[in-house]
Amino acid sequence: MKAIYSLFLVFALILLAMIGAGTLGMEYLFGVIIPYLAVLAFVVGFMLKVIGWGKSAVPFRITSTCGQAKSFPWIKENKLENPSSTWGVIGRMFFEVFLFRSLFRNTKVEIHDGQRIAYSSSKWLWLFAILFHYTFLVIVLRHMRFFTEPVPYPFVLLDRLDGMLQIGAPVLYISSLIILAALFYLLLRRLLIPSMRYISLPSDYFPLFLIIGVVITGILMRYFLKTDIMAIKELSMGLVTFRPVTPEGIGVIFFIHLFLVSVLLFYFPISKLMHMGGVFLSPTRNMTGNTRMVRHVNPWNYPVKVHTYDAYEDEFREKMVEAGLPVVKPLEEKSENAENKE
């Protein structure tokens, strides 16, 4: 049900763009105003969110240690999984952010007869997650050819590499295939694995359907419903040079594509997609594990009520003396100031 709601929502968005930009001819709204607002919302929203996180204190160094700590010189330290230096942290974060290190560790539990539990390596999620994220990046970068004139060489090269299979005209992008496969894997595991279905929320399905929508409209536009690519470039160049125009002859499919991207940008900062920023700030990963060696300061550390030795001795002095334990004050006299202190 949660998946169906999300799917309908994406259909509704498509319909909205079809009617708005197509039937009603509000091309300026869908081609200029909404994209501008979306970019603005994305940039401001993303920044506000990250600043909001940054404003929260980091009172303790709660590193998750996944390897041998720095110890004696004769014990080999795991500098990446349990870093004791900033370089170690940078290395750990590199593997985490760019190679999804923790997800690579994934295992699957299996319960067998005869009271046996086994843990097997399970890297499919890692594989498809990494495929999805990197092809998404490639696609974003390859779109830069619409926003630059002349197109810088790296973008041209990327475009050529992506199309190196040389199938069809215009040539088929490898990234189009991979991202669809990855998205469907991510969607199907949510729908088909019972525990995944159980934990999934509408806000897990919605971005999946939305991105699938973006990809499919993009593919349709390129390979099937041919649109005037020069007109689109005129529009996109108009957007980045702040001289917006809406040339004639751009098919409605383009406006649907653009509208879905705009919705994605609006939605990004208020959703789980913010893991893109959050992964850099996660305190279990981006701090050193050598807390006994280098003191961490808590900015809001405050004095607390403690039970002092004097108060303790006052309560037990008699028993202590009887047991032959040393006491500070002799039996008769009660110490002053033996109240609990702040």
Place this chain on the structure above:
Amino acid sequence: MAIQKPDTMFKNIDHKPPRKDWMDVPADIKPGRYCYAAGPEPLEYVGMPNPRKWDPLDKDWKLPENWENTIITGMKERLEKYRSFKIFMDICVRCGACADKCHYFIGSGDPKNMPVLRAELLRSIYRGELTTAGQILGRFAGGRKLTEEVLKEIWYYYYQCSECRRCSIFCPYGIDQAEITIIGRELLNLIGLNIGWIAQPVANCYRTGNHLGIQPHAFKDMLEFFCDDIEEIYGIKPEPTFNKVGADILFVTPSGDVFADPGTYTCMGYLILFHYLKEEYGLDITWSTYASEGGNFGLFTSHEMMKRLNAKMYMEAKRLGVKWILGGECGHMWRVIHQYMDTMNGPADFLEMPISPITGTRFENASSTKMVHIVEFTADLIKNGKLNLNKSRNANVRATYHDSCNPARGMGFFDEPRYVLNNVIDTFHEMPQGTTKEQTFCCGGGSGLNAGENEEIRMMGGLPRANAVKFVHDKHDVNMLSCICAIDRATLTAMVDYWVPGVQVCGVHELVGNALILPGEHERETDLRGETLPGKEEE
């Protein structure tokens, strides 16, 4: 309460979730899976909110007026004070990588024991009460309102998490359920929702210095009783000092070691080692009856309570004028010492840089906190050939080693204990990959959940650990599960009895104590447990 037989429990494991949406499945508080609530006395003693007599099975939990507001305000405050909490509330994508990593989920199949859902219990409140999208869109945005039913669910499941952090190492964003549970319990404690097995030790520790409420004279008696036992076995009686001003080193260990088998044997191991070091090298280590607890059930209550209980270690070290502090074998104690103590109660500028007076080794890794783990201390002694050891006195022992959660994922303390073990025993086998080191499994009773009344969930949660022990027991005839945690020693014993009968549990220093040759000792017939040594059987 009698629980199912092991094979029945195993057969009944079902990881299939119900068809209904989890938000529509109310928590059914089952006997055997929850711990009794705390009575008013311990709360009153330490000044915690809403002390009263209450029962989780009753409909009325006697919540304070305006409790919703207390929780929501408390949440807001903690979102500002802990970046961890704020980020962990915002960025989970529910990828499910953590789902089958929790020992309580593996053993019970209860879907709300999947770390992701345990976090969602609180996250849904965060979204529903504190974010705009959640307030407008409600369940479509994954938000819900804080109701009494939801509160009960959070209490039930946040006391079925042992803060072991296993899920956190698999999370692509490092989301740490232990941190969420710590803060969740802190919120619950604001309105007097707790469990007795945590609240009572906290009050005891505040008053007497240790969780078990052992008063100074009794503490001394207990240790002296161990010294008598040692005399029977070795012919030599250690003479520990207590609260001694001017000693070299203060030793702090969990009081569980003083109180209950098999921790007591580990405690004897410490006494033997300290006696040896005193005789051979003149090292003066003192015990404190005031700082007589290494463990810290404050960690399972609130950050503030953790700080209040932990303060005694530095206060006592300062009062006694020792050079530095040595800490015994304990799991969560070392999480607190390694990751919190210096920050909360430091800087320890009144102590010296920890240097072993015997080997001259500088413990650089403890240069700020100035507290050294006894296993690294002993490892250094062995490495420098300062201990006279005879492995054959552990010839009865075919050991494996359980990495306790906190020293594993809160320190990275892996090779030191293995080095010590390899020097005091002959037969050692690792448990299978995926169940050791950073991927180690909880004993099933960590974070204050080692009570009697929740035996069922403890056995379920202990299953993954026990099953790995069973593997080496069947394959290599392993008969001893060694560890460096007092809670482990208490809980694993019952847990292996249930799942893998025939395996015993010990601390690393029990084995050190067995192997150590004391100057002038008589020939030994038995080990510390009084079991006859091989070759010493009477003909």
